[in-house]
Amino acid sequence: VARHVLRCTVNGEPVEALVQPYTTLLDALREDLGLTGPKEGCGTGDCGACSVHVDGKLVASCLMLAMQARDRKIRTIEGLGTAETLHPLQDAFVRHGVPQCGFCIPGVLMAAAALLEEHPRPTEEQIRYGIAGNLCRCTGYTKMVTAITEAAGILASKGSAR
Amino acid sequence: MSTMKTTRDVKGVGVAIPRPDGPEKVTGRVQYVADIQPKGLLHAKLLRSPHAHAKILSIDTSAAKALPGVRAVITAKDIPHLKKKAPTRAHAVLAIDRAVFVGQPVAAVAADELAIAEEALDLIKVEYQPLPVAVDPLKAMQPGAPPVADAGTEADTSEALAHSAVAIAKSDAPAKAVNISQQARLTRGEPAKGFAESDHVLEKTYRVPMVHQGYLEPHAVLAEWDRNGLLTLWASTQGSFNTRSEVSDVLGIPENRIRVIPVECGGGFGGKIRALCEPITAVLAQVTKRPVRYVMTRKEELEAGMPAPQVIIKLKTGVKRDGTLMALDAETVIDSGAFSGTVLAVSAVFLGSMYKWPAFDIRGYEVLTHKPSVAAYRAPVAPQTIFAIESHMEQIARDLGLDSVEFRMRHLIQPGDPMVNGQPWQSNGARQVLSRIAEHPHWKTRKQWVAAAGKNGKRRGVGLALGGWLGGLQPTGATVRLNPDGSLAVLTGQVDIAGTNIALAQIAASAFGVDTDEVRITTGDTDVAPVTGLSAGSKTVYTVGTAVLQAAEDARRQAFDIAAAELEASVHDLELVDGKITVRGMPDKGITLATIGKKGNLYMSKTPPVLGKANPAFSQQAPGFAAQLARIEVDPDTGEVTIHDFVIVQDVGKAINPIGVEGQMQGGAVQSLGMALTEGLMFDDSGRLTNPSLLDYRKLTAADLPNLETIIVEVPSPAGPFGARGVGEPPIIPAPAAIGNALHDAVGARLTELPLSPERIALAVANGGKA
Numbered sequence: 064v065a066r067h068v069l070r071c072t073v074n075g076e077p078v079e080a081l082v083q084p085y086t087t088l089l090d091a092l093r094e095d096l097g098l099t100g101p102k103e104g105c106g107t108g109d110c111g112a113c114s115v116h117v118d119g120k121l122v123a124s125c126l127m128l129a130m131q132a133r134d135r136k137i138r139t140i141e142g143l144g145t146a147e148t149l150h151p152l153q154d155a156f157v158r159h160g161v162p163q164c165g166f167c168i169p170g171v172l173m174a175a176a177a178l179l180e181e182h183p184r185p186t187e188e189q190i191r192y193g194i195a196g197n198l199c200r201c202t203g204y205t206k207m208v209t210a211i212t213e214a215a216g217i218l219a220s221k222g223s224a225r
Numbered sequence: 226m227s228t229m230k231t232t233r234d235v236k237g238v239g240v241a242i243p244r245p246d247g248p249e250k251v252t253g254r255v256q257y258v259a260d261i262q263p264k265g266l267l268h269a270k271l272l273r274s275p276h277a278h279a280k281i282l283s284i285d286t287s288a289a290k291a292l293p294g295v296r297a298v299i300t301a302k303d304i305p306h307l308k309k310k311a312p313t314r315a316h317a318v319l320a321i322d323r324a325v326f327v328g329q330p331v332a333a334v335a336a337d338e339l340a341i342a343e344e345a346l347d348l349i350k351v352e353y354q355p356l357p358v359a360v361d362p363l364k365a366m367q368p369g370a371p372p373v374a375d376a377g378t379e380a381d382t383s384e385a386l387a388h389s390a391v392a393i394a395k396s397d398a399p400a401k402a403v404n405i406s407q408q409a410r411l412t413r414g415e416p417a418k419g420f421a422e423s424d425h426v427l428e429k430t431y432r433v434p435m436v437h438q439g440y441l442e443p444h445a446v447l448a449e450w451d452r453n454g455l456l457t458l459w460a461s462t463q464g465s466f467n468t469r470s471e472v473s474d475v476l477g478i479p480e481n482r483i484r485v486i487p488v489e490c491g492g493g494f495g496g497k498i499r500a501l502c503e504p505i506t507a508v509l510a511q512v513t514k515r516p517v518r519y520v521m522t523r524k525e526e527l528e529a530g531m532p533a534p535q536v537i538i539k540l541k542t543g544v545k546r547d548g549t550l551m552a553l554d555a556e557t558v559i560d561s562g563a564f565s566g567t568v569l570a571v572s573a574v575f576l577g578s579m580y581k582w583p584a585f586d587i588r589g590y591e592v593l594t595h596k597p598s599v600a601a602y603r604a605p606v607a608p609q610t611i612f613a614i615e616s617h618m619e620q621i622a623r624d625l626g627l628d629s630v631e632f633r634m635r636h637l638i639q640p641g642d643p644m645v646n647g648q649p650w651q652s653n654g655a656r657q658v659l660s661r662i663a664e665h666p667h668w669k670t671r672k673q674w675v676a677a678a679g680k681n682g683k684r685r686g687v688g689l690a691l692g693g694w695l696g697g698l699q700p701t702g703a704t705v706r707l708n709p710d711g712s713l714a715v716l717t718g719q720v721d722i723a724g725t726n727i728a729l730a731q732i733a734a735s736a737f738g739v740d741t742d743e744v745r746i747t748t749g750d751t752d753v754a755p756v757t758g759l760s761a762g763s764k765t766v767y768t769v770g771t772a773v774l775q776a777a778e779d780a781r782r783q784a785f786d787i788a789a790a791e792l793e794a795s796v797h798d799l800e801l802v803d804g805k806i807t808v809r810g811m812p813d814k815g816i817t818l819a820t821i822g823k824k825g826n827l828y829m830s831k832t833p834p835v836l837g838k839a840n841p842a843f844s845q846q847a848p849g850f851a852a853q854l855a856r857i858e859v860d861p862d863t864g865e866v867t868i869h870d871f872v873i874v875q876d877v878g879k880a881i882n883p884i885g886v887e888g889q890m891q892g893g894a895v896q897s898l899g900m901a902l903t904e905g906l907m908f909d910d911s912g913r914l915t916n917p918s919l920l921d922y923r924k925l926t927a928a929d930l931p932n933l934e935t936i937i938v939e940v941p942s943p944a945g946p947f948g949a950r951g952v953g954e955p956p957i958i959p960a961p962a963a964i965g966n967a968l969h970d971a972v973g974a975r976l977t978e979l980p981l982s983p984e985r986i987a988l989a990v991a992n993g994g995k996a
Contacts, residue, residue, distance in 0.1 A: 093260075102441070104443070110441060158243055160885065161888075162244075163724060164489075166441040200492050200896065203895035204895065204926075204930055
C-alpha cells in the first residue's frame with residue numbers, strides 16, 4: 064500500500080508525515096509525530112482518552128483517519144499549556160489533585176477546553192455533559208467538575224478562554 | 226522562635242498537598258508503556274480462541290510466517306517451560322491442546338508494524354473441535370458438567386494470600402464435581418435450632434455478574450533481552466516484584482535474570498496484580514532478539530482480561546420478632562472462570578460476622594467455568610457480599626418495623642468480637658461511621674424528602690449501607706537518605722497509582738522533622754528498590770508507610786548521632802528546628818542537615834552518610850469501614866434511576882493526605898455505583914461475551930452522577946503510621962446495597978440481581994413491587 068503525505072498544523076506548527084491510508088489520526092500523532100499525550104483507551108470512540116481539537120472542534124482522534132486531517136489545525140494536550148506555564152484548567156486540575164492514574168486526563172482536559180470555548184461560564188450540568196464522553200475510573204469526577212468550574216471563573220475574569 | 230518548625234509542626238502528615246506528578250500528568254508528558262518507542266520495536270498480537278471450549282487439532286503458521294515484516298509466529302510448542310496443567314492463568318501462556326474460554330491466546334505474532342501483525346493473525350490456520358461448555362456456575366458445579374481444568378490441576382490460593390484477607394479452614398470434604406476448585410465451610414452453634422426458634426425467616430438469592438475493573442489503560446508490556454541474557458520488562462503493573470516472580474515461575478527464568486521496571490500504571494484496581502501478557506511478550510522478545518511491545522485492545526480486555534468473578538449468594542436468616550438474631554445459613558458460589566484464583570474468606574467474614582450471628586452455617590465454593598478467569602477487583606468479593614447482607618438486614622428491619630440503623634447498631638460487631646473463623650475483630654470504626662451517617666441531614670429528613678417527590682411522576686427513595694475491608698499486609702522495605710542539600714531521598718518499590726507516594730513523603734517528613742517539600746520519593750525497579758509489596762489490599766500507606774516511617778526515624782537518629790559528635794553534646798539535648806540540629810535552648814550552637822549531608826558525601830570524610838532503612842513484616846490488620854447513603858429518584862415507567870445525592874462516610878484512621886483520601890473515597894464509590902446500576906459482562910450460552918465494547922459495557926460518566934460528599938472519620942489504628950488505615954477498598958463496598966435499599970424505599974421492590982438496570986426496575990414496578 065502506498066503511503067500518503069499528511070500535511071497539517073499541529074499545536075501551531077506545520078508538520079509532515081508519511082502515513083498509511085488506514086492510519087488513524089491518533090496513531091499518526093502518537094507513532095509518527097511523537098505526541099503521546101493523546102491515549103488509546105478503546106479505539107472505538109467510547110472513552111475519550113484520545114480527544115484532540117480539529118479546527119477548534121472536539122474530536123475522538125481514534126475515529127478519524129490521519130488523511131482527513133490534511134490542511135487542518137490540530138491541537139493536542141501538548142499544545143494546551145506547558146509544565147512551566149500551565150493552562151488554567153491544567154493548573155486547577157493539579158491544585159485540586161484531580162489526576163490519579165492520569166490516563167484519562169489529557170482527553171478530559173481537551174474536552175473541558177472545548178467546552179469553555181463554547182460556554183465560558185458553564186453550569187455544573189453543562190460541565191458534566193461536556194466531559195460525559197470521557198471515561199475516568201479513578202476520580203468519580205467530583206474534583207474534575209470543581210476544577211473546571213474554578214478554571215472557568217479564572218478564564219472568564221481574564222476575558223479569554225484560550 | 227514561633228516561626229520555627231519543630232518535628233511536631235512541619236508541613237507533613239494531615240496536610241492537603243497536591244501530588245507532585247500532577248504537572249506531568251496534566252501536560253500529557255507522563256509515559257505509559259504504550260508511549261515508549263525504543264529503536265527496533267516490534268509489535269505483538271495474539272490469536273485468540275473463538276470457542277469457549279474446544280480441542281485444538283492443528284495449527285498451521287506457515288502462511289503467517291511467510292508474510293513480509295513478520296518476525297516471529299509462535300505456538301505453545303515453541304515455549305519449552307510451559308506446564309501442561311496450568312495452575313494459574315499466567316501459566317496458560319498459549320493454549321496447548323485445549324482452549325477453555327473465548328479469547329484464550331492460541332498463537333502469538335511479532336511484526337514490524339501492528340497492521341502486519343494483525344494481518345498475520347488472519348493467516349494462521351487453527352483447526353478446532355468444539356466441546357460442550359459450562360457457562361453457568363450453578364450448572365458447572367454439578368457432577369457430570371463439562372470439565373474446565375485438566376484433572377489434577379491445583380487450586381490457586383495466592384490471591385487470598387496476596388490480599389491477606391483472613392485465613393479460614395479449608396473443607397476436608399473432597400470436591401465431588403470436577404469444576405469445584407476450592408471449597409470451605411464454617412459453622413458456629415446450632416443453626417437448625419436457631420431457625421426453629423425464629424419468628425421471621427428470610428431467604429433470598431443475590432447475584433452479581435462478572436464486572437471489569439475498567440482501568441482506562443489496557444494491559445501493556447514492553448520486553449527486551451540484552452546480550453547477557455537479562456530480561457527487562459517495562460510493565461503496567463501493581464507490583465513489580467510480583468510480576469518478576471510470576472514471569473520467573475512461568476518461563477523458568479531465575480528472578481535474578483529479570484528486571485521489572487514499573488512504568489506509570491494507568492489504573493489497575495486489582496486487575497494488574499497477576500501476570501497476564503508479560504510471559505508471552507518476553508518469549509517473543511527472546512525469539513526475535515528485538516524489543517517487543519504488546520498492548521491489549523479494549524475488546525481483548527473485556528473478552529479476555531481478568532475481571533471480577535460472578536458471585537451468587539444464597540442467604541437465609543432467622544430472627545426473633547424483636548429483632549434478636551438467631552441463625553444464618555449462606556452459600557456463596559464464586560464463578561472463577563477458567564482458572565482458579567479467587568478469595569472465599571471475605572464473603573464468609575462479612576456474611577457471618579459483621580453482625581453477631583450466634584449460629585451459622587456458611588459454605589463457599591469456587592467454581593470453574595468456560596469464561597475468562599478472574600482476578601481481584603478493589604475489595605474482592607466484598608461489594609457483592611455486602612450487597613447480600615446489607616440488602617437482607619434492611620429487609621429484616623422493614624419487615625419487623627424496626628429502625629434500620631438501630632437494628633444494625635444493636636448487632637454490629639465491636640473490636641474483640643469473634644470473626645467467623647474465631648479470630649478477634651481488630652480495632653475498627655464500624656460503629657462510628659454508621660453513627661455518623663445516621664446523623665446526616667439526608668438520613669434524618671428522609672421521610673420528608675421522599676414525601677416531597679415532584680409532580681414529574683418520579684418516586685424518591687433513601688437508602689444506606691455499611692461495609693468493611695479487613696486490610697491487607699505484606700512485608701516491605703524502604704530507605705531514607707539525607708542529601709548534601711539537607712533534603713531527603715526516599716526509595717521504595719511501591720507503584721504509585723492512587724497518590725500514595727505523596728502520602729509516603731508526608732510520613733517521611735513528619736517522622737524526620739522536615740517539610741514535605743524537602744522530601745523526594747522515588748519508585749525504583751526490581752534491580753534497585755528494596756523489596757516492596759503490591760499496590761493492593763488497601764495496604765500501601767499502612768505497610769509501606771510504616772517502613773518509610775521507621776526508615777525516616779532511623780535516618781533522623783543517625784543525623785542526631787552525627788550532630789551530637791560534632792556539637793559535643795548529648796543527643797538527648799538536641800532538637801531539629803528549621804533544618805538545623807541545635808542544642809536545646811542554644812539556637813546558635815547547631816549544625817544544619819545540609820552540612821551533615823555534605824560531610825557524608827566528601828572525599829576523605831570520616832562522617833558516615835545518613836542512610837535510614839527499614840524492612841518490617843506485619844501481623845496486625847487494620848479493618849476499614851465505610852457507610853454510604855443514596856438519595857435517588859426513580860422513573861417508574863422507564864426504570865431509570867437518578868442519583869440525587871450520595872454521601873460517603875469512611876474511617877481512615879488518620880487522613881495522611883486529605884486530597885488523596887477524598888479522591889479514593891469518590892472514585893471507589895463511583896466504581897461500585899456502576900456495579901449497582903449499569904455494569905455487567907454478559908455471556909451467551911456458548912460462553913461468548915455479548916457486550917465487548919465500552920458502548921455496551923456501560924461505565925458511569927460525569928453526566929450520570931452528582932457531586933459526591935465525603936466525610937472523613939478518624940479512629941486511629943493501633944499499628945498504622947500516625948494511626949492510618951487502608952483507604953482504597955472500603956469506599957467501593959457499600960454502594961450497591963445502599964442503592965438497592967434506596968430503590969426499595971422508592972418503589973417497594975427488593976431487587977436481588979445486579980445491575981439494577983432500567984428493565985429490571987420497570988419490570989419489578991409493573992409486577993407491583995415484586996422483583
